[in-house]
Amino acid sequence: MLKAFLTAARGPTVCLGRCFSSEVSGAVSKLAGFSSPPFSTEASLYVHWPYCLKRCSYCNFNKYIPRSDNQDVMLECLQRETETLLKLSQVSRITSVFFGGGTPSLAHPAAIAAVLETVARHAGLSEEAEVTLEVNPTPIGSSKLENFLHAGVNRFSIGVQSLRDDDLKVLGRDHNTQHALQTVAEARRLCPGRVSVDVMFGRPGQSVASWELELDELLSVCDDHVSLYQLTLERGTQLFSQVQKGQLSVPSDDITAVMYESARRILQNRGYLQYEVSNFARNGAISQHNMSYWKASQYLGVGPGAHGRFVPHGEGGVCREARTQTLEPDVWVREVQQRGHGTRRRIPLTHLGLLEEVLVMGLRLIDGITHQHWQLFSPRADLHQILSSSSEVQDLQQTGLLILDDRGLRCSWQGLALMDSMLPTLLLELEAHITQGLQQQARVSGGPHHPGAPAAGQGVWRPTSPRGSSSRPGCPA
Numbered sequence: 001m002l003k004a005f006l007t008a009a010r011g012p013t014v015c016l017g018r019c020f021s022s023e024v025s026g027a028v029s030k031l032a033g034f035s036s037p038p039f040s041t042e043a044s045l046y047v048h049w050p051y052c053l054k055r056c057s058y059c060n061f062n063k064y065i066p067r068s069d070n071q072d073v074m075l076e077c078l079q080r081e082t083e084t085l086l087k088l089s090q091v092s093r094i095t096s097v098f099f100g101g102g103t104p105s106l107a108h109p110a111a112i113a114a115v116l117e118t119v120a121r122h123a124g125l126s127e128e129a130e131v132t133l134e135v136n137p138t139p140i141g142s143s144k145l146e147n148f149l150h151a152g153v154n155r156f157s158i159g160v161q162s163l164r165d166d167d168l169k170v171l172g173r174d175h176n177t178q179h180a181l182q183t184v185a186e187a188r189r190l191c192p193g194r195v196s197v198d199v200m201f202g203r204p205g206q207s208v209a210s211w212e213l214e215l216d217e218l219l220s221v222c223d224d225h226v227s228l229y230q231l232t233l234e235r236g237t238q239l240f241s242q243v244q245k246g247q248l249s250v251p252s253d254d255i256t257a258v259m260y261e262s263a264r265r266i267l268q269n270r271g272y273l274q275y276e277v278s279n280f281a282r283n284g285a286i287s288q289h290n291m292s293y294w295k296a297s298q299y300l301g302v303g304p305g306a307h308g309r310f311v312p313h314g315e316g317g318v319c320r321e322a323r324t325q326t327l328e329p330d331v332w333v334r335e336v337q338q339r340g341h342g343t344r345r346r347i348p349l350t351h352l353g354l355l356e357e358v359l360v361m362g363l364r365l366i367d368g369i370t371h372q373h374w375q376l377f378s379p380r381a382d383l384h385q386i387l388s389s390s391s392e393v394q395d396l397q398q399t400g401l402l403i404l405d406d407r408g409l410r411c412s413w414q415g416l417a418l419m420d421s422m423l424p425t426l427l428l429e430l431e432a433h434i435t436q437g438l439q440q441q442a443r444v445s446g447g448p449h450h451p452g453a454p455a456a457g458q459g460v461w462r463p464t465s466p467r468g469s470s471s472r473p474g475c476p477a
């Protein structure tokens, strides 16, 4: 259960008896200086670099081993697709950029600079905008850090994964502990306070004691941000079949739950405040980019397999869409060359669909969903109206897992580790409330009911678009 949501947050392409105090979590928001309103003229941008030098044994991300050096064509297409999606969304300001992968640290720094120039040419990209690059801590990656900095990157996210050479081998990584330590040190020298490390637990053969020792070692060398991921056994990976065949074994769910709780405690004792299920920061070094996902803001996704969520104003759209780019790089390149983008799937989000995202993403945050934030998406129905009368929700509150109060809705400290078990209840209540509103509206208007159509008088809904997109389900402006 814990596994499912700890890993669910890995980008757009998831302690009993202890409550996280509201003072601490409030301080996190202040330090982050994050403004939540999802202005339709703003968005964050995710850029996917789909290549890796080798396949890690556990990874099922959208990544490929390059057959030849096609960086030039890749760059040309990333720029072209960025330009197209910026025009389509009519976004005038990009608030943050995240280069993820795959292994984007394999890209030439000049390619990173060129994508950023494209963004700056077609939309605003302020000097302060957070620009993150995922870095594999190999000698190749670390030798280019300074050039990436000159290219416009101002935050590094380093895939350390483990500080144990034997484990790195089992995971199929092409770096060792020494490389990881050198890369972190170099990144901190270049970008102090803006370096994050990814580390995985629940690895084959790992014990709670060895994990605690390793995390302690990591915290004595790392910077101000840590992302903690529970290893997920993904079907189709080498690790999955090794475990299936009994060649390797991973810790049980009970043990990984203990690992998660001990990590939360260790991180907190070392001054890293948990602000999301898998993310911890000190000195306010919260990831602004990832925050935009958890706050359900608009984002554009560029590159093979990237995901986006935005309103295509440029073609008269009034509805936020969930968009996915074509997965396979060669096919994606052809599509971008032919029509300017490689969007493979577009799903218009209904009012309910959008509220579900606000709920599911927002509950991952320690601060949860404030009433003000919810109101931006649901001006007519507040969280109390939707949830307070449900006896199941009341039970969750009484068991101390869920809090619904004057601030909003959030998980307690212990509830955060059980979030996915609470989601079905909350989503059902939300759906029942929205459906009921729609039925009432249909009765009042006496007309046929269109599923997902806007409720009467709801300010965020545009019943009909000037370009006749009224056949689409209702959607937020």
Ligand SMILES: C[S@@+](CC[C@H](N)C(=O)[O-])C[C@H]1O[C@@H](n2cnc3c(N)ncnc32)[C@H](O)[C@@H]1O
Pocket: 007, 010, 058, 059, 060, 061, 100, 101, 102, 103, 104, 134, 135, 136, 158, 159, 160, 161, 198, 199, 200, 229, 230, 231, 232, 233, 234
């Ligand atoms: C897909 S990688 C891309 C960045 C870079 N190539 C790397 O490996 O560090 C991003 C992060 O996803 C996490 N990840 C990938 N596969 C995972 C899995 N099966 N279980 C848990 N975490 C995983 C790793 O922690 C990794 O740092």
Ligand code: SF4
Pocket: 051, 052, 054, 055, 056, 059, 060, 061, 063, 101, 102, 103, 136, 159
């Ligand atoms: S380097 Fe990262 S993206 Fe590439 S295979 Fe390994 S985990 Fe996956």
